[in-house]
Amino acid sequence: MNPVKQRILDGDDKCDECGKHIPVGRLEAIPDTRYCVNHSKTAAYVGVMSYGHKTAGEVAYVKGDDEEAVRLLWRAYRRSR
Numbered sequence: 907m908n909p910v911k912q913r914i915l916d917g918d919d920k921c922d923e924c925g926k927h928i929p930v931g932r933l934e935a936i937p938d939t940r941y942c943v944n945h946s947k948t949a950a951y952v953g954v955m956s957y958g959h960k961t962a963g964e965v966a967y968v969k970g971d972d973e974e975a976v977r978l979l980w981r982a983y984r985r986s987r
């Protein structure tokens with residue numbers, strides 16, 4: 907079972923601070939986060955190391971509350987492995 911789906915099924919996808927749902931994109935990027943992006947105690951930015959054929963590896967950053975950007979970044983990351 908995907909840990910993110912499990913958290914949603916368990917109703918464990920809410921911010922500890924405000925009780926709002928944490929966006930799925932954020933959960934996928936940071937599966938163990940306890941907070942929404944507004945109450946994050948850590949960086950609001952998500953970094954993913956991607957490996958290309960020609961580069962040794964580069965880190966891409968997107969804003970953690972931009973669900974679409976996180977989704978695309980995560981997809982590219984999975985594809986690169």
Ligand SMILES: [Zn+2]
Pocket residue numbers: 921922923924925926941942943944945
């Ligand atoms: Zn919150």
